[in-house]
Amino acid sequence: MADIIRLLPDHVANQIAAGEVVQRPASVVKELIENAIDAKASIIKLIVKDGGKSLIQVVDDGMGMSATDARLSFERHATSKITDAQDLFNLNTKGFRGEALASIAAIAHVDMQTRTENQELGTQLRIEGSKVVMQEPTVAPKGTSVAVKNLFFNIPARRNFLKSNQVELRHITDEFHRVALAHPNIGFHFFNNGFELFNLPKTNLRQRIVHVFGSKMNERLVPVEEETQVAKISGFICKPEFAKKSRGSQFFFANDRFIKSPYLHHAVMAAFEGLIKPDTVPGYFLYLQVAANSIDINIHPTKTEVKFDDENTLYAILRSAVKHALGQFNVAPALDFERDPNLDPPYAYQRKGAVMPKVTFDADFNPFEEKSGPEGVRRASQRTSAKGWENLYTGLETIASHEFQGNSVETAPTEKLFDDTDETVLHDVSTFQLRRKYIVTTIKSGLLVIDQNRAHQRVLFEQFLREMTIDEGLSQQLLFPLELNFSSEELRLLKEIEENLRSMGFSFTYRANGPLSVEGVPLSAERGDIQQLLDELIAGYREGISHGELSPAEILARTLSKALAVKNGEALAAESQLALVNGLFSCKEPMLSPFQKMTYITISESDIDKKFR
Known part of the structure; x- marks a missing residue:
């Protein structure tokens, strides 16, 4: 029997890897912005056209790359973040697998311009479907610009599965929110089809939340602070009266990385128990800082699902911190046993005793008693005689038997x-x-x-x-x-x-x-x-x-x-x-x-x- 197992070509392997890394344009946005953050950028610009299908461009002012690094960054499993397997258990960066750029270049047209601070000229690199079309020196500002065009141009089936431009833009905006909220110390700009959607300057966390979700969010926020040996919890929760039926303002961050955790979400819901309606969800922006070796972020390709070493303890700490914040800022109802002086009687009446009210009445009055004289005549004129009440019901038997004869009732037509x-x-x-x-x-x-x-x-x-x-x-x-x-x-x-x-x-x-x-x-x-x-x-x-x-x-x-x-x-x-x-x-x-x-x-x-x- 002939041998049937063979190695896949690199471009096929890259396309398969792209299926795990790049699900839609929002996945490209996430990977490129995280690379810019790892490059220590202070200003990041995101430019999108047609929901990311035609163009996704991320421009940063970070460290930049040399010509060799720029070319090597598009190879599979090429990264500067880790050197051995032990580093996977002590991660402090966003990207580390070295598959993002290789996967993106396999299914799109990529144009990169980059320059380090000590270089006079930068490098321009153009790749189409994993093939390097051009690499040459160019004039470029410090930092890196990566433009991804015509996503899934060589995989029509994947491109057909993309939603409308509005839907894809919604997913891109969600990813942008998650990254921008995790790094308030970085300025962000977001442009869509030539219009600026967000202009987020460097600021503190509270102002970043307000800039993203509007000024009305400022009055809803309640700060949360708790520090223990296991974790440090900070951030904000929304007041119970602003809980909504639909989700949208629920954010967890672990070591400046957005995560999804139904278990921790249950801890927050438990803290709000009795304060919100059963079918509503409170908003929260909670940041967890834990030891890098106590969290595993490599259990899912999107890196949004993580595993903590001691989730039970973290659950209890988070629930207690949220409850403490609700009580500390008088958001949760509390029993008040103090005397309210406004309810005290006036000073002039404090020493007065109770006085029996005087009621005057005629104990000898009898409405059925006939009396002679003027008094009797006046009382008789004020009442109606009760005699003859039996005459009111005379003849009713005849009328009833006549109208209900034959067990039929005539009513108005409806x-x-x-x-x-x-x-x-x-x-x-x-x-x-x-x-x-x-x-x-x-x-x-x-x-x-x-x-x-x-x-x-x-x-x-x-x-x-x-x-x-x-x-x-x-x-x-x-x-x-x-x-x-x-x-x-x-x-x-x-x-x-x-x-x-x-x-x-x-x-x-x-x-x-x-x-x-x-x-x-x-x-x-x-x-x-x-x-x-x-x-x-x-x-x-x-x-x-x-x-x-x-x-x-x-x-x-x-x-x-x-x-x-x-x-x-x-x-x-x-x-x-x-x-x-x-x-x-x-x-x-x-x-x-x-x-x-x-x-x-x-x-x-x-x-x-x-x-x-």
Whole structure:
């Protein structure tokens, strides 16, 4: 039998490695920025075009590389970070495997310019699909510039799996946030299609968080500080009243590296227990400093999943630190046994005794007693005689027997909600609310039980979709415009969905370097919290485009319907119950909510009969 095992060519091996390192444009951004940080850069610029598909460029002012190092950096397993296997257990740098540049160059066009501080000329290197096309001296500033163009140009199948430009830009922005938050001592600039999205100067941690997430974040932050022999914990948590239903502001950093840890997240949730609603998540920015030999960051190619030597102790320390911060800054409720002097009686009444109130009444008064004289006449005139009360019920037996003869009752005809041929015909329009959660009414075959929250979501969902389609959403103009603050990233997302929001009834204007002025809102949202509503719209849109399964209009309609729908626990008047039933069954898809959950169930008469057997 002939030998069948052979070594793979280098370009094939590089493409296979690229599948582990480069999943999407955001992976390239992460690797290039981490290399710039390891090069001790003080200013890093990120330039992106078309969601990273056409161009990803990272420019830094770090140490730079010589001509030999520049060429060698694109070889597999070439790195300056480690020398032997023991160094893997004492890592203090971002990259260390030496596969990032080799993997990127295998599936893209790469152009690098680099120069060290003591060199007069730099080096320019151009690689296409692992092949060095050009290397020559060039004039370049100190530092390194790496431009990655036409990602996955030689792997069409991988390129077809990329999402839209908006989705890929969302992932790039997430990676940028993680790196920028981990290094507030480095200035960052982020450009997308020629427009500057972020300009983050060197600052402290609190100001970096505010610059990334907007000025409204400043009032929400509560500092956390704890130092033990196992770990040093610092950072900020958000106040419980600002907890949200969707995730987005939860960040863990271990030794200045972003990590994902469901176990540590549970520790934070345990500290917030009893302070937030069960379906909400608090925001936090927590930084852990542990010994380099007590953490393993090499268990996953993306290096976001790590393993701590003593996770149980770290869990207890983190939970205690968050609880201490909540209590120290009077965020957590506490019992106060001190006497409130405002509740004391006034000084002039402190020494006065209790006085029995005087009540005057006529003990001899009898309303049924007939008295002669003027007093008797006056009392008799103030009351009605009780004699003859039996005459009020005379003849009722005859009327009752006449009207109820034959066990039939004539009532006014009622309007039917559905056609008689429909299974869900309501023969009686009467409804009642069960535990302020369900609306119960009768149909031809038995009972109809409707979830009021899901049903209203379906009604609003189709209403908003219709308004965005025909652009006829009604708007309630505000007497005094609301001034709302949003971060630059949130304003960018609002501009992406501006047309749909205006079709639904929103009216707002942008101000240069200022708050957003909301001048009108949809009729169904005029009584709600507009700031919270727009926050939920932005969060829902951000999460929706990350999955890429729904159109922007559907994402907005679904998010807004969930925010404005009547909640379980709210009492509804009979007219509102009937209107909701009519509105539900006039929808195109009444059976399912916008989130694909059942809106109603039917209980047949036979099912009820079985309960009595």
